[in-house]
Amino acid sequence: MSGGFIEIEAEGGERFRAYKAVPRSGGGPAIILLPEIFGINAHIRDVAEFYAEEGYVVLAPDVFWRVERDVELGYEGAEREKALDLLSRFDIDQGVRDIGSTVAAARALPEVTGPDGRKAVGVVGFCLGGRLAYLSAARLEVDAAVGYYGGGIDKLLDEAGGVSCPLTLHFGATDRISPPETIERIRAAFAGRPDVEVFAYPEAGHAFNRPGPHFNKPAALMAHSRSIAVFRKAMGPRYDLSALWDKHCEYEFGTRDVDATMSTMVAEPYVNHIPTMTGGYGYQQLHHFYLKHFVHGNPGDTKLIPISRTVGADRVVDEMLFCFTHDREIDWMIPGIPPTGKYVEIPLIAIINFRGDKLYNEHIYWDQASVLVQIGVLKPDGLPVAGVETARKLVDPALPSNALMARWTEPGGTDHG
Incomplete structure (x- = not known):
């Protein structure tokens, strides 16, 4: 499998790029992969290929394109500072609408399939992308959504009632951005919703799924297994x-x-x-x-x-x-x-x-x-x-x-x- 960039049409006819990865079979349900504040860098492209290996057509959109196009940043020093600056100028509501354009583009792809003949599309996101995945579940018509360590979701719980698809949220139990009391508020907002799950992983902090000093392999393995279970149940593909x-x-x-x-x-x-x-x-x-x-x-x-x-x-x-x-x-x-x-x-x-x-x-x-x-x-x-x-x-x-x-x-x- 080898992915590449395609163009997606936004509202008003402008275009932005997205990284596309296709499974070995040539098709499958779609997953919209929403990146951290560092853009579609090598790690996010690897994650896209990873989900393609799981049987999904993956689109990772350039969410920062209205601020600056083609963002691919590292995690330290000046590049981290630039990522934080981009975040400060990012319009999250417009970003969700751009994700909606990506969802529509995915459903138009001939490679995208789903159960019962429909074209299924899910969303998975990390950090900023985790918050965007939550808002996508609340505002867009997607089949399932998964968010990893999405900071700020607790400030958006007035939109919890709009979530109409299975939603799974992963947090590190030692995440300083989303401490235990924040995770509990999020969990309480979805009490009585068996299709919404909120997990906190012991000894894992923020960015526990990303290779580097924050990586926590047990948490990453367990979270991925749970994420795949959500997507398989909602969208397929189903393997014997x-x-x-x-x-x-x-x-x-x-x-x-x-x-x-x-x-x-x-x-x-x-x-x-x-x-x-x-x-x-x-x-x-x-x-x-x-x-x-x-x-x-x-x-x-x-x-x-x-x-x-x-x-x-x-x-x-x-x-x-x-x-x-x-x-x-x-x-x-x-x-x-x-x-x-x-x-x-x-x-x-x-x-x-x-x-x-x-x-x-x-x-x-x-x-x-x-x-x-x-x-x-x-x-x-x-x-x-x-x-x-x-x-x-x-x-x-x-x-x-x-x-x-x-x-x-x-x-x-x-x-x-």
Whole structure:
């Protein structure tokens, strides 16, 4: 995907530019991306490409064009001062009308689609753009709106009644521009509105989604997942993530085809097996890992037995039993341990994150101590670890609990059943 600038016609026939990014599929619902006070700089263009990867046609308008055209600024020194000066001269009401022109331009694009044959358009904005996203939800006909750390929304709550679409607002819990009492006022203004959500992220400040000193990755990840859920529900596109994950597993464990496995993933994916920190980051490293250490390296009797599956807007969580005979060195799971011939059954959790219809990352968790006990290289005596019992109790919860707790059997400690 590679975006570029297009021209949009404003009221009165004047024209201003907007950065346009299109998904790999060639079309999808539209998202109007509203920038911070620094204009359509490299970060905002990256965000546009990010949402295009999620399946959206993105337009990022030059909101400052009536003050100064083609603004692209950095975050420090003179450029920051210039951004603040531009903000002081910015007419926010006229800015919302220009966003309305951008919404109309998006609905005129042949690439823009939506559910039920209509052309769906949502809005997402950051900082100044977050305030503009809120006002767009109140004043314009959009399908959904998301605002990140939009300062000044609390002074515009008289327009809350005009919000007629799903709205999600993200704030850092330590944001000095929107402190906790401000966030609570905003939340209270929408009490009784289940389609309006206001989130505050612990230890995150202003601009927590922007790379740099303010960046807070946990907050950014959670906020993006929630934003995608809002847009998917209101506008689509809707993907069968469960089927996509099943196909990926078929290539990994069934046909054992590395290139087919990689074809189910984004251009630069990553996999992390949490207990052993094995996997790969980026296409080349992950392809090498799959080819040399995973797809062809698993025992022939490897089985994945599903226990439960939860499917969200952008991820699948699989609970399963992972079963195999340790007939070879499995260096992604038990590196450095020669084959023991032991049969192993362990509970395993896979959390799979998607971007659009492609896998972006996998976080895989299991109890490494249980594996080591079952292959005989860790003696459980005196240690709070268990072997195959962890897998058997997952399937049969009536099996004994608390066997590792010596005090559990003390008289009068509890009703043992």
